[in-house]
Amino acid sequence: MPSLQEELLPSTPGKFKIDHRGHAVNRQFHRCFASTSTLFLWALFLVALTASYLSFQSFIDSGNRYFTASWGGIQWEKRVRDSAAVHRPEGFSVLVTGAAGFVGTHVSLALKKRGDGVVGLDNFNSYYDPSLKKARKALLQGHSVFIVDGDVNDARLIAKLFDVVAFTHVMHLAAQAGVRYAMENPQSYVHSNVAGLVTLLEACKSANPQPAVVWASSSSVYGLNEKTPFSEADRTDRPASLYAATKKAGEAITHTYNHIYGLSITGLRFFTVYGPWGRPDMAYFSFTRNILQGKPITIYRGKNRVDLARDFTYIDDIVKGCVGSLDTAGKSTGSGGKKSGPAPYRIFNLGNTSPVTVPTLVSILERHLKVKAKRNMVDMPGNGDVPFTHANISSARRELGYKPTTDLQTGLKKFVKWYLSYYGYNHGKNVN
Numbered sequence: 001m002p003s004l005q006e007e008l009l010p011s012t013p014g015k016f017k018i019d020h021r022g023h024a025v026n027r028q029f030h031r032c033f034a035s036t037s038t039l040f041l042w043a044l045f046l047v048a049l050t051a052s053y054l055s056f057q058s059f060i061d062s063g064n065r066y067f068t069a070s071w072g073g074i075q076w077e078k079r080v081r082d083s084a085a086v087h088r089p090e091g092f093s094v095l096v097t098g099a100a101g102f103v104g105t106h107v108s109l110a111l112k113k114r115g116d117g118v119v120g121l122d123n124f125n126s127y128y129d130p131s132l133k134k135a136r137k138a139l140l141q142g143h144s145v146f147i148v149d150g151d152v153n154d155a156r157l158i159a160k161l162f163d164v165v166a167f168t169h170v171m172h173l174a175a176q177a178g179v180r181y182a183m184e185n186p187q188s189y190v191h192s193n194v195a196g197l198v199t200l201l202e203a204c205k206s207a208n209p210q211p212a213v214v215w216a217s218s219s220s221v222y223g224l225n226e227k228t229p230f231s232e233a234d235r236t237d238r239p240a241s242l243y244a245a246t247k248k249a250g251e252a253i254t255h256t257y258n259h260i261y262g263l264s265i266t267g268l269r270f271f272t273v274y275g276p277w278g279r280p281d282m283a284y285f286s287f288t289r290n291i292l293q294g295k296p297i298t299i300y301r302g303k304n305r306v307d308l309a310r311d312f313t314y315i316d317d318i319v320k321g322c323v324g325s326l327d328t329a330g331k332s333t334g335s336g337g338k339k340s341g342p343a344p345y346r347i348f349n350l351g352n353t354s355p356v357t358v359p360t361l362v363s364i365l366e367r368h369l370k371v372k373a374k375r376n377m378v379d380m381p382g383n384g385d386v387p388f389t390h391a392n393i394s395s396a397r398r399e400l401g402y403k404p405t406t407d408l409q410t411g412l413k414k415f416v417k418w419y420l421s422y423y424g425y426n427h428g429k430n431v432n
């Protein structure tokens with residue numbers, strides 16, 4: 001049986017010679033403890049060394065960030081201030097997040113054109129071709145709208161923007177969009193639509209004065225509901241995609257900021273928005289590209305071969321709904337993070353009230369493009385899609401004066417005209 005002392009010895013073969021004679025074992029035992037404490041000291045030294053290395057690195061990092069950040073400085077502040085300057089009596093100064101996005105660009109332009117001050121914020125991520133976002137940025141620049149290159153998760157940047165400008169309103173359109181992409185990159189939805197939203201609301205709550213917040217929710221919150229048309233009071237607790245779940249989470253999160261801090265909140269449930277300068281990931285856009293390139297398009301079909309349908313809504317109508325929301329948003333009541341009374345919390349459907357099936361959408365595109373599509377009909381995969389959407393817009397009509405006027409035929413004609421002028425007939429024909 002091995003003695004206790006033997007058991008205390010390290011088991012590494014060849015390192016220690018086990019001597020059963022008393023004094024030798026004793027010496028060995030003491031040497032072992034001596035070497036253990038030496039090891040301990042070395043370990044301590046290494047830990048201290050690593051810790052100081054890491055803190056030095058973070059010092060360097062923050063220093064680098066300070067010197068290389070794409071924002072900050074006197075010139076930058078001046079550009080932000082100039083862009084936020086109001087040019088009409090009682091005008092707003094609006095922070096538009098996602099300003100280089102589809103809806104963000106159109107809303108920014110509309111606000112600027114009527115004399116409001118607009119500062120854009122966009123992270124120019126590569127969810128879809130960033131060159132389109134850069135082109136939208138150039139368009140806005142031509143109308144003196146400055147877009148800050150940054151993320152809604154950057155609390156320091158947003159605090160800085162509120163330091164420089166006392167925004168009256170925030171139009172929050174930055175988001176990870178797309179229903180089906182949520183299965184590929186779920187974290188991006190949490191990052192932008194949940195974490196980013198909270199970071200932004202934290203800044204809004206602390207701002208003095210607090211701005212009124214109007215933000216983009218989605219028709220997808222109606223999820224698996226079958227009762228149509230969808231009304232704001234209908235249940236929204238059965239989302240079919242993570243995208244929808246994060247938008248539903250956004251509605252709950254904004255409610256808490258309204259309740260605790262007195263932020264004025266308006267959530268807009270957009271119904272499949274389309275039009276010029278649109279999003280290339282959306283069906284009408286990618287179908288157009290594929291039809292022109294002679295490539296097949298995949299058209300999903302619902303249960304029992306029923307066609308899917310959407311309440312496609314034209315961008316100009318959506319812009320009117322956004323601007324109407326800003327115009328009618330009551331004031332936030334808090335200051336310095338403290339609520340001083342109840343503030344409005346509103347949710348509106350912004351749809352078109354006339355759903356169209358996806359095959360009909362394709363037929364309209366064929367007519368405008370004068371090219372026949374190669375249709376590949378497949379059963380809808382379990383990818384988060386819902387079979388149909390249809391908005392009841394009575395609330396928006398009553399409260400915002402929202403009245404959509406563009407049918408799909410007319411709206412797609414304008415889209416195709418833009419598409420051809422932007423990309424030409426041969427866009428990407430030789431690619432792939």
Ligand SMILES: O=C(O)[C@H]1O[C@H](OP(=O)(O)OP(=O)(O)OC[C@H]2O[C@@H](n3ccc(=O)[nH]c3=O)[C@H](O)[C@@H]2O)[C@H](O)[C@@H](O)[C@H]1O
Nearest residue numbers: 177178179218219220270271272282283298299300308385
């Ligand atoms: O209202 C919203 O809140 C959302 O609207 C939009 O989602 P959707 O309504 O799903 O639009 P979109 O992708 O254009 O698909 C349209 C139809 O084409 C079908 N579809 C799509 C792709 C395809 O290859 N084939 C196909 O049949 C597809 O099954 C669907 O039936 C926004 O992208 C989203 O960000 C969000 O804003």
